Structure formats: structure tokens, C-alpha cells
Amino acid sequence: MKAGVIAVQGDVAEHAAAVRNAAAAHGESASVVEIRDAGLVPDCDVLLMPGGESTTISRLIRREGIAEEIREHVAAGKPVLATCAGLIVCSRDAKDDRVDALGVLDVSVDRNAFGRQKDSFEAQVPVTGLDDPFHAVFIRAPLIDDVGGDVEVLATVEGRPVLVRDGPVVASSFHPELTEDPRIHDLTFFPDREVLA
Numbered sequence: 601m602k603a604g605v606i607a608v609q610g611d612v613a614e615h616a617a618a619v620r621n622a623a624a625a626h627g628e629s630a631s632v633v634e635i636r637d638a639g640l641v642p643d644c645d646v647l648l649m650p651g652g653e654s655t656t657i658s659r660l661i662r663r664e665g666i667a668e669e670i671r672e673h674v675a676a677g678k679p680v681l682a683t684c685a686g687l688i689v690c691s692r693d694a695k696d697d698r699v700d701a702l703g704v705l706d707v708s709v710d711r712n713a714f715g716r717q718k719d720s721f722e723a724q725v726p727v728t729g730l731d732d733p734f735h736a737v738f739i740r741a742p743l744i745d746d747v748g749g750d751v752e753v754l755a756t757v758e759g760r761p762v763l764v765r766d767g768p769v770v771a772s773s774f775h776p777e778l779t780e781d782p783r784i785h786d787l788t789f790f791p792d793r794e795v796l797a
């Protein structure tokens with residue numbers, strides 16, 4: 601499996617390690633390519649959109665011509681895992697002129713609004729399809745404030761969606777790449793396989 605990590609900014613190395621771990625758990629190997637230029641996305645089977653700073657990621661992927669390639673990847677039905685800033689960039693509306701939302705995920709978001717009083721927090725979150733809760737790390741997390749009709753909500757915290765699936769795109773407002781647990785990467789990239797214990 602060839603996995604492309606959008607690497608213009610954000611926690612790239614953590615996603616690279618996590619997708620390798622998820623593939624290894626299935627006895628497969630993932631070759632990871634870090635994407636900073638146009639022309640690499642079309643060769644990738646799956647993509648990862650890291651956490652970081654959505655305004656910066658949005659500006660750079662547009663400038664480098666990567667944004668349109670991500671849209672084409674999703675239109676072809678190929679998987680994407682987007683976390684935190686990645687979720688904001690993938691959304692249909694980030695309510696911020698500095699973010700040119702890709703519109704590949706039918707949710708709108710309020711940047712930095714989730715858990716504003718605490719900035720960062722961690723929670724044990726039950727996830728549809730997983731036997732045990734996922735230890736979720738939230739850092740200046742976006743609030744998903746509207747979800748389109750075809751979007752499946754896979755996890756909530758205090759009644760708010762924090763993990764969603766829209767066709768080939770899975771997105772979390774938390775950071776599965778910051779824990780050793782590969783299950784969110786796994787359910788994104790190996791959706792038809794038996795869920796890891």
C-alpha cells in the first residue's frame with residue numbers, strides 16, 4: 601500500500617508511523633511518501649491529512665497544486681484520514697477566510713471551538729465498530745457543528761461528533777496519530793477487515 605502524508609506542515613512523522621503500524625497489524629507493509637509538491641498524490645492508494653495549523657496547510661496545498669489532487673483522490677473513492685487541522689481543511693466550511701476548505705467532507709466546523717475552556721483534553725471515547733473505547737487526545741480541536749445527511753457519526757463527546765465518515769473520508773477532531781493505538785487508521789484504510797482487538 602502506498603500512503604501519502606500531506607507534509608506541508610503538521611504532525612507528519614506521527615501519521616507515517618501510525619499507518620505503518622496499522623498495515624503491519626494486517627501483515628502488510630505501507631510505503632510512505634511525504635507530499636510537499638504536486639504530482640505525488642495520484643500514485644497514492646491512501647492519504648493522511650495531519651493535525652497542525654489549518655490556515656497554513658490550506659494555503660500551502662493550494663499554492664503547490666496539491667488541493668485539486670486531493671479532491672480527485674476522494675472523487676476516485678480512495679481513502680483519506682484527516683485529523684484535527686486536516687478535518688478543518690477537508691470540511692465544506694470552516695467559517696474562516698484563511699481556510700479554503702476542500703469540501704470533500706460534508707461537515708461545517710468552528711475552528712478551535714471544542715473544549716475552548718480547556719484548550720486540550722483527553723477522553724476515553726466509544727467508537728462505532730470498536731470493542732473498546734479509544735483514548736482520544738484533543739488539542740485546540742475543531743467543533744463539528746453541522747453534519748450532512750450522508751455523513752456517519754462514529755463517535756461523540758458530550759453529544760458532539762468527534763469522528764465521522766463521509767464515503768472514503770474519515771475525519772477526527774482528535775489526534776489518533778499521537779497514541780500507539782492504530783485502530784482509527786485501521787478502520788479508515790482496512791474497512792473490510794476484521795477490526796483489531
Ligand code: GLN
Binds near residue numbers: 711
Ligand atoms: N485549531 C487548529 C487549526 O485551526 C488545529 C489544531 C490541531 O490540529 N491540533 O488549524
